[in-house]
Amino acid sequence: MLLVPEVRNVPYFDYPKVYLNEKDTLLKIIDDVSSRGAFILQKELTEFESNLAVYTGANYSIGVANATDGLEIAWMALGLRPGDEVICSSHTMLATASSIKIAGGTPVPVEIGSDNLIDPEAVEAAITPRTVGIMPTQLNGRTCDMDRLMTIANKYKLFVVEDAAQALGSRFKGRHAGTFGNASSISFFPAKVLGCLGDGGAVLTNDQSTYDKMYQLHDHGRDTNGDIKSWGRNSRLDNVQAAILDFRLKTYSQVIARRRHVAALYQELLGDMNELQLPPSPDSDPNHFDIYQNYELTADRRNELRDYLKAKGIGTLIQWGGKGVHQWGGLGFDDVKLPKVERFFERCIMLPMNMFISDADVQYIAHSIRNFYAQ
Ligand SMILES: Cc1ncc(COP(=O)(O)O)c(C=O)c1O
CATH class of the missing domain: 3.90.1150.10 (Aspartate Aminotransferase, domain 1)
Structure with missing residues (x-):
């Protein structure tokens, strides 16, 4: 029989261990990348992006500075305009809704179903002539019933951006969270299942033109050849973080x-x-x-x-x-x-x-x- 001690210390999450538990290996990675001066947009990043795409089954993946940026970039790439409504769950991080707002649209938070995820019936009931998209949050590592949500999206011709910040590796009917809609965003915040040593994120898409636009938006409007093609911002995933994430993805x-x-x-x-x-x-x-x-x-x-x-x-x-x-x-x-x-x-x-x-x-x-x- 197990002896249960009177008081045992179990912190909710022990942040130092994100580093300390693998300190030697992480220091080697940091030393290797830094000694080469390989800080921004280097091979560790492209390798990680490619491994992430293979892992999830997405056609394209781009490392970004954090998942919130990724969600904003996804909506901007899809061309959200003032007055456009996007339906999201109210049971989500504010970043889901704020990404719609920052990208120029109007978030419409709705109810949860018995699984505590966005309720497809509430989604359909909230559709108006101004609705352009649905934003399911794949919450706590569980993917929503994407059959029902994609059926609604197809019926009303709506965009779907998945907030997959919490769901790398989660699947519905064998398909990975983040690969159902037009685009998605994943977080590598240190407490995430795949976490780095700071902020980090990635966007996924299966569509080449959405990829091209998201790529430009995340790097000052530059395309993969470095030519400026549009307005953009700086939201790149640091190469050293990508190297750490690639190691952890294994x-x-x-x-x-x-x-x-x-x-x-x-x-x-x-x-x-x-x-x-x-x-x-x-x-x-x-x-x-x-x-x-x-x-x-x-x-x-x-x-x-x-x-x-x-x-x-x-x-x-x-x-x-x-x-x-x-x-x-x-x-x-x-x-x-x-x-x-x-x-x-x-x-x-x-x-x-x-x-x-x-x-x-x-x-x-x-x-x-x-x-x-x-x-
Ligand atoms: C559901 C959800 N969406 C978005 C985010 C934002 O992720 P990040 O901190 O990488 O910007 C988080 C982070 O905790 C999250 O849990």
């Missing part, structure tokens, strides 16, 4: 397997509790392959649970300040009411889910949660 499937193991363990240890609604377990639906960027559940007495776990040395997170996109004042959504999203944010909590926690940590967390509800 073992990425093992990382995903470990996270799926942790999710299965949470399911085994907490799946019978009526007070909790856990995310789907790894093999519960053959249509979905989830990578568990986060392990987000909803819980009775969520705030008390969070305080209790904190006292037990367990870090948790309430994503994005505990509000849906439409709930932030001053952004133009004051009249929007989305009861399912609002209810979700009253109950949601994320448990530690990363490569640094052990099975014993997960057992300790589950044991502590059980103790909380037993008191």
Whole structure:
């Protein structure tokens, strides 16, 4: 029988370990790239872009400075104009909606379905003559039901930009998140499943003309030959970050397997509790392959649970300040009411889910949660 210690320290995410756990190798990579002065737009970047495209099955990939830039670049490449409406989930990071706004359009946040992802019925109901696009967020490492969303997009001739910031490697019916729509963006923020040592991101597309436009937008309007073709900005992925990401991509499937193991363990240890609604377990639906960027559940007495776990040395997170996109004042959504999203944010909590926690940590967390509800 496992001996559960009184208090064990399990931080929500241990940022120094992103570096310290592979310090020697990372230092070699940094030294190699830097000693060659290979800082910007060098071979490590093109190799990583090509490996990322092969891994996801996308035709094209471009490293960018972060996923938020990537989303903006995607919408700009698709030619969003003032007055154009794009429907997104309100259960997403503000960056999803802000990318629509910054690119010149109007974000229209809508409800979530029973899977807590964007609700296709709510999407269809929100379509107006001004709607030009849908922006699904492949949240927490799970891909939306892209059959239903693409059917709507095709029916109304809408663009689809996937916010795949949290979903590299996640699949729906065998197809990778980020490869269904016109373009997508992935984040390599340090806490992401594939993280670098700072900000980083990539855009994906299957369409050559969208690729050409996104390429120009991310490098001062220059094409791949260096000729200026349009207005652009600077949003390049640093070569040293690309080298680190390329190194990490080699073992990425093992990382995903470990996270799926942790999710299965949470399911085994907490799946019978009526007070909790856990995310789907790894093999519960053959249509979905989830990578568990986060392990987000909803819980009775969520705030008390969070305080209790904190006292037990367990870090948790309430994503994005505990509000849906439409709930932030001053952004133009004051009249929007989305009861399912609002209810979700009253109950949601994320448990530690990363490569640094052990099975014993997960057992300790589950044991502590059980103790909380037993008191
Ligand atoms: C759903 C979602 N969209 C967009 C972003 C923005 O990514 P980045 O920090 O790389 O700009 C994030 C990052 O956490 C995210 O989780």
